[in-house]
Amino acid sequence: MNRTSKILVTALTTCMLMVSGAFGTVADAAKKPVVAEGLQGISVKGSTDLPGHFFLSFAFSRNLIMLDGKGNIVWSKHEAEPKPGGHTGWWDFKKHKVKGKTYYSYHDQTGAYDNYGLHGYAPGERVILDEHFKEVKRITFEASDVTAKGAPLDGHDFLLIDLDHYILSGYLHDKVYNIPGYAQGSKVVYSYLQEVDHGKVVWDWKSIDYPELYGYTVTEGDPRSNDFANQKTDAPDYVHFNAMRLDESGNLVCSFRHLNSILCLDRSKRKDQIVWKLSGRGDEFGLAENEKSSCQHYVTVDGGYLTLFDNNNRDKQTRITSYAVNTADKKAEAARFYYIPGKYSQACGSVQHLPGDLYVIGWGWAVNDNECMSVYNFATGKKLMSVMLDNPKNITYRCVYYE
Numbered sequence: 001m002n003r004t005s006k007i008l009v010t011a012l013t014t015c016m017l018m019v020s021g022a023f024g025t026v027a028d029a030a031k032k033p034v035v036a037e038g039l040q041g042i043s044v045k046g047s048t049d050l051p052g053h054f055f056l057s058f059a060f061s062r063n064l065i066m067l068d069g070k071g072n073i074v075w076s077k078h079e080a081e082p083k084p085g086g087h088t089g090w091w092d093f094k095k096h097k098v099k100g101k102t103y104y105s106y107h108d109q110t111g112a113y114d115n116y117g118l119h120g121y122a123p124g125e126r127v128i129l130d131e132h133f134k135e136v137k138r139i140t141f142e143a144s145d146v147t148a149k150g151a152p153l154d155g156h157d158f159l160l161i162d163l164d165h166y167i168l169s170g171y172l173h174d175k176v177y178n179i180p181g182y183a184q185g186s187k188v189v190y191s192y193l194q195e196v197d198h199g200k201v202v203w204d205w206k207s208i209d210y211p212e213l214y215g216y217t218v219t220e221g222d223p224r225s226n227d228f229a230n231q232k233t234d235a236p237d238y239v240h241f242n243a244m245r246l247d248e249s250g251n252l253v254c255s256f257r258h259l260n261s262i263l264c265l266d267r268s269k270r271k272d273q274i275v276w277k278l279s280g281r282g283d284e285f286g287l288a289e290n291e292k293s294s295c296q297h298y299v300t301v302d303g304g305y306l307t308l309f310d311n312n313n314r315d316k317q318t319r320i321t322s323y324a325v326n327t328a329d330k331k332a333e334a335a336r337f338y339y340i341p342g343k344y345s346q347a348c349g350s351v352q353h354l355p356g357d358l359y360v361i362g363w364g365w366a367v368n369d370n371e372c373m374s375v376y377n378f379a380t381g382k383k384l385m386s387v388m389l390d391n392p393k394n395i396t397y398r399c400v401y402y403e
Contacts, residue, residue, distance in 0.1 A: 036078035039063055041390030044071030048375050048384050052403035054360070056373065056387070057093035057106060059122075059348055059397040064093045064106055071385060075133060082111050091122055091155035095402035098162055103136070104129040107155030116189055118237055120222075120257075120347065121171050123152035128163070139166065141194055144201050146172055155397075156242045165197045167252070169244065173235055178211045179228050186228040191241035191256070195267065203267050205252075207239045210274060214238060216259045216281040220313040221295040221347070225258045245301045251275055253306065255299040257347075260292060262299055262306060264327070276327055278306065285325060285332040293321055297364060298350040298398070309351040309361070310337075311344075316367075318345045320359060338378055342368055350398040358384070362399030366392070373399035 040063040042056075050069035057064055062079040081088060091107040105128050113123035126139040139158075143149040152170065159167040172192045177185045188208065195203040207213055217226040217238045224233040225240070240258040247253050252265040261280030265273045277284050279292040294314035300307045305322040312318050317339060324334040338359070348364025357379035363372050370392035375385040387399070 033073045034075045034077075035073050036063075036076045038080065039065070039076050039078045040394050042372070043388045043390070044385065045388070046375075046383065046385035047071060048358075050354070050358075050375075050401065050403075052401055053095075054373065054387075054399060054401050055093045055095065056362075056399050057089070057091050057397045059089045059091065059365070059395050060087040061394050062088060062090050063394075064090050066093075067387070071387065077133075086111055088124075089122055089155070089397060091397045092157060093398070094158075094400060096160040098160060102131040103160065103163070104131075104133060105158060105160065107153065107158065108138075109155055110152075113152040116171070116173055116235060116237075117233070118171075118189065120237065120240060120242075121189070122155040123170075124155060126153055126158050126166075126168070128160075136163075139168065141168060141170060142196050142199060142201050144194060144204055146174075146192060146206065147194070154241075157244050159244060159246065162197075164199070166195070167244065168194045168196065169241055170194070171237070171241075172206075174208065176208050178208070179214045180211070182228050187230050187235040188228070189235045189237045191239050193241070193244070193252070193254075193265070203270075205265055205273055207241075207256075209271075212282065213259065216261060218258060218260050218280070218295075220260070221257050221311075242297050243299050245299060247301050253299060253301055255296055255308070256280075257295050257297060257311075260294055260296070262293075262296075262308070276330055278323065278325060278332075284330045285323075286330075287323075287332055287335070291332070291335050295347070296321070297345075297348055300352060302353045305353075307351060307353050309345075309349040309364075311346060311349060311364070313346060316344050316346075318343050318349070318363075320351050320361065322353070338376075340376075344368055348395060348397050350400050352401055354401065360399070360401045362396055364397065365395045372396040 048069045054067040064077040066075040088109040088111040093106040096103040109122035109124040115121045128136045141147040141151040154170045170192045175185045175187045191207040193205040227236045239256045243255040245253045259280045262278040264275040293310040295311045296308040298309035307322045310321040320338040322336045344367045345364040350362040352360045359376045370389045373387040
C-alpha cells in the first residue's frame with residue numbers, strides 16, 4: 001500500500017437528524033436540574049443515546065454546564081464577573097475518577113494575576129469539586145527554581161492522578177539568552193509544566209530549555225509569536241501549550257499551538273525530555289505539508305491514533321485529524337482527516353472519538369456560526385446532536401464527554 005492510499009479524506013455535509021432535544025429539563029421529575037440564574041443561554045437540537053454527560057466550559061465568562069446525552073441540563077454554575085468589564089472565564093470543566101471516587105474540576109481565571117496582555121492566557125487556580133460539586137481544594141504551583149509557591153496556573157489543561165498528585169500547566173515570563181541571533185537577550189512567555197505529588201515537585205519541564213523550539217515557531221495563530229526582538233509585543237508567546245495526555249508508557253503527549261506540533265515528553269527524565277515531535281517544522285514522522293496540523297488545540301491518545309482538533313488557521317477550514325504513528329521508528333503509518341464544510345474555529349475547541357465512530361466536537365471560537373458543540377457519526381455522515389449559543393461571542397473553551 002503506498003503512502004497516498006493510506007490517507008482517508010472525508011468531506012461531510014451538514015445534514016442533521018432533527019430529533020427533538022430538551023433544554024433545562026430532565027425526564028425524571030424527581031431529579032431536578034441545577035440551572036443557575038444568569039447562566040449562558042443555549043439551545044439543543046437532536047439527541048444521542050450516550051449514557052454519560054457533556055461538559056461545557058467558557059473562555060470569557062464564568063459559566064459551567066453539564067448536559068445529559070439527550071441535551072438536558074443536569075448541573076450548571078454561573079457567577080458575574082468579579083470586575084466590571086472583565087472577561088475571566090471558567091476553563092476546562094472535566095470529570096475525574098480516582099480510586100473509585102468521582103471528582104470534578106475546572107480552572108478559575110480569578111482576575112487577580114497578570115496575563116501578560118495575552119488573550120490565550122488565563123492565570124488562576126484549579127478548583128477541585130467532590131461528587132456533590134462541593135469545593136474540596138484549590139491548586140496553584142508549588143515552589144520550584146522558576147515558580148514561587150502559590151503562583152498561578154494556566155487554564156488550558158490539568159491531569160489529576162490522585163487527589164494530591166497532579167500535573168499542572170502554566171505560562172511564565174522571562175528574559176532568555178539562548179535564542180540564535182539575539183545574544184543581547186529576548187523576553188518571552190514560555191511553557192512550564194509541573195508534576196506535584198503530595199506537595200513536592202517530582203518533575204517539571206520548561207520550553208526555554210530546548211532552544212531548537214525557537215526555530216519552529218509559526219505565526220498562523222498570532223503574527224507576533226516569533227517577535228523575539230520584542231518590537232511588536234512585550235514578550236512573544238512562542239510555543240503556546242494547550243493540551244496534554246498520558247500515553248500507555250506514562251509519557252506526556254502535549255499540543256503546542258504556535259509550533260503546529262505535538263511533543264512527547266519523558267516524565268522519567270530531568271534533561272533531554274523530548275521523545276519525539278509530530279507535525280510542525282520539527283516533524284520527525286515524515287508528514288507531507290498538507291498532512292501537518294495548523295494551530296491545533298486538542299490532542300487525545302485514541303488507541304493507535306493521536307486525534308487532534310486541528311483549528312487549521314492556515315487554510316481557515318477546521319478539521320478533525322488522526323495520525324496512526326509508530327513512535328518507536330518515528331513513522332506515520334496513516335492519517336485521516338474529517339472536514340465539515342464551512343466550519344472554522346480560530347482558537348480553542350476539542351474532539352473525542354467514541355465507540356461507534358461517534359465524534360464529540362467542541363467548536364471553541366467558531367467564526368461562521370453559533371454552534372458550540374456537535375456529535376457526529378462520521379461513518380454515516382449524520383449529525384446527531386447540536387448545541388447552539390444564544391450569544392455567539394460568549395465562546396466555549398471546550399465541550400467534552402465523560403461517562
